[in-house]
Amino acid sequence: MHALNSPLKYIALHIATALHRSKASNENAPTSSNTSSSFSDNSNDEFKMDLCTALIAANIPWNVLSNGTFNNFLKKYTGQQIPDESTLKKNYLDKTYQQSIQKIRESIKDENVWISVDETTDKQGRYVANLIIRTLSEKESSSSFLLSCKQLEEVNNATVSRFVNDSIRILWPHGNELKVLLLLTDTAAYMIKAGKNLKVFYPNLIHITCLAHGLNLIAEKVRTSFHVANSFISCVKKIFIKAPLRVRRYKQILNKELPPEPIITRWGTWLKAASFYADNMEGIKEVLETLNPEDAESIKLARELIENPQLHQEFICIYKIPLRESCRNNNSIGSEGATIRNVNGLIQGS
Structure with missing residues (x-):
């Protein structure tokens, strides 16, 4: 029994010495290097999170981080370790998403x-x-x-x-x-x-x-109903594509910008173009008469169409359509910040 207790007695005596207590205290105390490392890690983690958010918000592809010049630029002026694309995807993308969803919930x-x-x-x-x-x-x-x-x-x-x-x-x-x-x-x-x-x-x-979508459907119906006017607008559009000399002659005669280009995927643009032609038919006819019909098929067809009485009748009908003003209000109806009361006023005003 005495032999078994003897080593424990010496261990207990050693633990009680000042030397042991001093060394034990030094081992448990955090070193300045560990504290500095922990702070640096937290700072870099916040930087990576902010970098991920900024790249997404600016619609910048993450593969720019693999560009050596850009990577060195960030390192030089931020003093941070720049993560690669896979690190952002794995560790920060979901966090950024959850932060965005939380902001929406709070709003x-x-x-x-x-x-x-x-x-x-x-x-x-x-x-x-x-x-x-x-x-x-x-x-x-x-x-x-x-x-x-x-x-x-x-x-x-x-x-x-x-x-x-x-x-x-x-x-x-x-x-x-x-x-x-x-x-x-x-x-x-x-x-x-x-x-x-x-x-x-x-x-x-x-x-x-959607009211704006409904108005666009009506405008599309108008476009398909006036075949001659639609063909004429299409021809004149082709005449001035990649033709700087024709554009210069047009501006010399009319002293105006080119007719608005109707784009099928842009709401109301055809009616806007048709309104322009209805207002400036005589000037456009004068421009067409100065162009050689042998230069392009579009010129030949436009000159034939402008002599067609039905073309003028169709433009008169289009000019009188109240929908023209409604389509001009289309952007206001669908704009950011439009209130229910303001939209109602636009509709009644049309």
Whole structure:
């Protein structure tokens, strides 16, 4: 028994000495280098987070970080270790996303909201759905947020309905169905059906279709109804493409900018162009008479069309269409910050 207790006795005596206590204290105390390293790591982590957010906000591809000149520039003026693209994707992208969603939640809070959902295709032909959300207010405007953007395998009322439900769950994970009061979409048949489906989940939901989109559909109907005017506008547009001498002659005679170019994907641009031609028909005819019809087929056809009495009749009809003013208001109707009261005034004014 004495032999077993002896080593323990000497260990206890050693622990009680001043030398042991001093060394133990030094080992437990944090060194200045460890503290400095910890501070440096925290600082660099914050820098990487901010860098990730800034690149996304500025729509700058992350592969610029692999560019030696750009990488050295950042190192020189920030004094930070620059992460590579894979590090940002793995460690910071999701954090940035969660921060953005939290900011949206803090802005929306528990207010009544309206949502707008639309589908488009990217350059690779993939279907992409987007959902915008905004608080409902008659008197003051609020910020709208892109809450969700998702690729859809196919586009129909079921996939759109599912997309809307999933997006709302991002904002309110535990549900807040009574606060979704308004759904805004285009007039596509599957969107109309999706609106009916969603009313089952959101009892207070009212589905309306986009007024600006409706006006554009009417403008498109006008364009397809006036065949001669449409052909003439198309011909004159071709005449001045990559033809600086013709453009110079046009400006010498009319002393005006070239006629507005109708772009099918830009709402109301055809009516705007048609209005210009209706106002300046005599001047455009004078320009065409100075051009050689043998130089281009478009010149020959435009000169033939301008002598057609039906062309003048169609432009007179277009000029009298009240929709021209409505299409000019199209941008105001869909602009950021337009209140319900202001939009109503624009509609009545048209």
